[in-house]
Amino acid sequence: MDILKSFNLIKKTILLNILIIISLSNLIYIYTTKTKIFIKINVYLKTFIKNIIIKKIRNIFLLFNITLFFNILILNLTDLLPCELVKKIIRKNINLVPTSDINTTFNFSILSILIIIYLTIYEIGLFKFINNFITKPINLYLLYWFNFLIEFISFIMKPISLSLRLFGNIFSSDIIFKLISKMNFFSNILFNLSWGIFHYLVLPLQSFIFITLVIIYLSQNIQH
Template structure:
């Protein structure tokens, strides 16, 4: 769509950064982000289910080897970083890593490829990278936050969780208000930092791809390929960081002082 005469550079950028939305105000739904995030989550489940169904003790296929390497990699990280006993953590870590990676991977699709096809079919806006939508990253981080609170209360009890918020880092009744403020800020900062870190890195990467698409056609390949190669590292690293911090936070929630 960069070549369409009715679009200026600013309107082109704005067009690619606008979600396909329905509803108003707080109840606005970003249909494209929901569609691609749920679709990629379903793709992850389907691929790993097929790998599990077709797994063999004999000579494995290349995809089975890949899945086994992923499972062993995540299992090793959980064993090293998680100091409790919970059979949910490893599958959760695997799900987060692969799902976030697949959502990030959509950033490597040419910026005009799918949105322009949708535009020709009458869809005015379409963002295909779910993690460039703050609603998606906050949804993921809020889910992690709820698990942190749930396991903190389950392992330590309500009284233990309250004591953790009120008697740390200063174990004195007179400093309970100070402890409560510090620990509450620390607790709330976890989902906020998770969401903003993932969103900021992917949003910046997508914006650079859009700016490259505005340049003359003969320079786009020379600029987009090196950036795409570098961005592969960002895509993998951000998925790993989100997964790793989730495991660490849940490990902290399981520590009973």
């Protein structure tokens, strides 16, 4: 029953995020084309995707990555809010930073890998997609089972590594802040300031790393 409940929860979160992305994608795309700082992000992504992704799927993948970037960025930036103060006010120990919850990061990674699978099949076809798991890296009949095992594990590890990387960085930073809060007054101020500067640079950087890896994974699948 617990496994079934977990599966239903994952399914609901994925469907919810798909609906959010569909509803916000056009708005975000229009906004990014009219704001200077976001124009630079848009231009960078266009150039990066143009260099490694073929023209046929370039636009849809660009739109997905822009939406994904701002989804993760906004959720990361909730860590700028006084979370501990909010917890004391409402008197509940709840997680106010979505990306420090592994369910949220897995949601993003599973959605990304589904998009990668769809675009890969759309570009190279279902037969070649499956064939890549069997005939690579060693195109020898007796080693097809070995190829499949290695390639399948490698493919499954992509969404796992994506989610754990994002979750680990945000969650570990929260733990360090909690440890610092237990120090004396002067150490608290010194370490909070130094770690805070580093941490708040990491928040946008993690969303950037996430989408960069998604772009690279799609490129690898198509060129495999």
